[in-house]
Amino acid sequence: CWGAAAGRTFAEIKLAVTSLIDEYVQSGDADEARRCLRELDVPFCHHELTKQMLRAVVEARGGDKAKSLVRLLRALVESNEVSSSQFARGLHRFVLALDDLSLDVPWAKGELKEFLIRERAWFPLEVEIAAEEGIDGMSNHHIENGENGVMENGNSASYAVPPEATGAARREETSAAAEKGSVKAAKQRSNDILLEYMTSLDVDEAIRRVAEELADEPNLPAWHAHALFVKKAVSVALDHRDCDREAVSKLLWHLGDAKASKLEGGPVVQHASFKLGFASLVSAAHDLRIDHPLEGLHAISLFLARAVVDELLVPMDLVEYVEALEHGELDSPSARSAASCSLEVVRCAKRLLSARHAAERLYRCWGAAAGRTFAEIKLAVTSLIDEYVQSGDADEARRCLRELDVPFCHHELTKQMLRAVVEARGGDKAKSLVRLLRALVESNEVSSSQFARGLHRFVLALDDLSLDVPWAKGELKEFLIRERAWFPLEVEIAAEEGIDGMSNHHIENGENGVMENGNSASYAVPPEATGAARREETSAAAEKGSVKAAKQRSNDILLEYMTSLDVDEAIRRVAEELADEPNLPAWHAHALFVKKAVSVALDHRDCDREAVSKLLWHLGDAKASKLEGGPVVQHASFKLGFASLVSAAHDLRIDHPLEGLHAISLFLARAVVDELLVPMDLVEYVEALEHGELDSPSARSAASCSLEVVRCAKRLLSARHAAERLYRCWGAAAG
Secondary structure, rough: OOOOOOOOOOHHHHHHHHHHHHHHHHOOOOHHHHHHHHHHOOHHHHEEEEEHHHHHHHHHHOHHHHHHHHHHHHHHHHHOOOOOHHHHHHOOOOOOHHHHHHOOOOOOHHHHHHHHHHHHHOOOOOHHHHHHOOOOOOOOOOOOOOOOHHHHHHHHHHHHOOOOOOOOOHHHHHHHHHHHHHHHHHHHHHHHHHHHHHHOHHHHHHHHHHHOOOOOOOOOOHHHHHHHHHHHHHHHOOOHHHHHHHHHHHHHHHOHHHHHHHOOOOOOOHHHHHHHHOOOOOOHHHHHHHHHHHHHHHHHHHHHHHHHHHHOOOOHHHHHHHHHHHHOOOHHHHHHHHHHHHHHHHHHHHHHHHHOOOHHHOOOOOOOOOOOOHHHHHHHHHHHHHHHHHHOHHHHHHHHHHHHHOOHHHHHHHHHHHHHHHHHHHOOHHHHHHHHHHHHHHHOOOOHHHHHHHHHHHHHOHHHHHHHOOOOOHHHHHHHHHHHHHHOOHHHHHHHOOOOOOOOEOOOOOEEEOOOOOHHHHHOOOOOOOOOEEEEEEEHHHHHHHHHHHHHHHHHHHHHHHHHOHHHHHHHHHHHOOOOOOOOOOHHHHHHHHHHHHHHHHHOOOHHHHHHHHHHHHHHHHHHOOOOOOOOOOHHHHHHHHHHHHOOOHHHHHHHOOOOHHHHHHHHHHHHOOOOOOHHHHHHHHHHHHHHOOOOOHHHHHHHHHHHHHHHHHHHOOOOOHHHHHHHOOOOOOO
């Protein structure tokens, strides 16, 4: 499920490609070669096929073998069995290796130059651009070992550049080469501008650089450079998270809006450039789907629909895209052969635009906070709390919170409400705020993870707050002891941070929570909370501390593993370090690791998700782990870890709105295929969810979300060839 190359190393794929080419050279059977390529099923590694075929062409130095290989390569590219991006990447890799190859094959550069001049008619544009790299020092007119492409021994006569290719034709070639160089430079500048913008989020600086730097390219008009920037912006955004995609959408809107750009003379990027840039993006949809198999096409459709909502495109542009695709009028051979993929993108964008409240939905397609700055959200939250304190109308407050629609920022609501409770120092205002906060948490309008994050932020700010509100720590400690009955577990863990120095029994300004002025008497800790109850509290606090430490160790192990991909070292650390936690049995620590592994993987790319799946398999397989005494992680820990993950699906969907639930379902189904879980475990999850038996309040209130995850996993497992598909679903570079 994590990609077509799953289960094979790159060395094995290279060997298979070499064998395929050798068999084709001996038999000349193109149909058999294409069938073998389909069976190999590694579209992400077709650049290796391209590289090896080019080397074989160059080494053949003309003749029937070279012609036969070129015919096969051309057929693969024109039928889109090898995509233009993979062809370009393979050619780029071959060009980079030319200097080393020339030591063994002195005529390599000359043969490659001849090949590029002779076959350029069927090359996609990006292939020609890639070919320029590494061979700029070669003459456009003379090849290393002879003139006009004729080698000294005559072997390449059949591949010679015709002597009449001079004069106007040569000038045209030089002009085309200069334009391609400018295109390449504009793409590189666009990439630099985008990466800097995603780091700084400085819109004005990005606009200035687009206006100034992309207008400086010789042999390339500004409108063309801007179209390249539009395509590059969306392509780069696809490799990043939703917050970066929203940032790119905002930048494009600023570039296309005269007032927003703050520059004189109209918008920086004109409608014609947006239209051309998105047309190029749509035509490349098939290649982009290979790089982003899970969400690529839908994400492009969202960008396309958002551009219409932002008035960068007009609806008629989508109609023209459809007509061009249906009549084969796009200028890329790969786009024509993959027209169905491009049509799917445009039609999906049209459906998104025709939906009810389309504009409002598309303004928020990249996450709930899209369209507002954090400062604006903080101000709205402050206003909401002030209105509630004055009116006491909880229903109105909850309605306003739903309208605000920023579940990603509910941690700010939690933080501000806690501050208001602490500053109120008891009394009706504090009680009213606590009632509202409890109602929001128990109804899951504020998720447990957002509550925990808000409490954590408030705890970190306690020292500064105590300068203005000396009783802040005491009030917070009273609040935590008094209200703990309705707290989710992770909220209690977050509360431990920053207040460990406070006594478990005495509050700063008084004993048992009674403030010296008596204001907090109604909030006092009852004096009978001693003896066995205190020992139980101490034991629970120790266990929470161990849980927190196990989560931190799990996170450290996973981050190191994703950097090194050293499975054996990761297994050793899990086996040794997670068994050392006091007050926490190893099976519990391992369950926490399983949940943390999938949660961390959701924040990373598909290749990392595949790596995590492999690590979990090694941990659950006695032979794979290479350790004596059975698997490192037992079935019970996997079952508990995935149950905890399923119960947290609602919170994870907020962090990953576009693909979160489906990705969790894939991990769950993959665990069954890898025999870490058994199918009966999924049945038990469904029964527990349907009867409200999971132990998390947020899981019960969000049971429908968790059920969706498990049922999706069951559908994936019941599909035809399920095991094979689930070994290949995260993109072809997986494994």
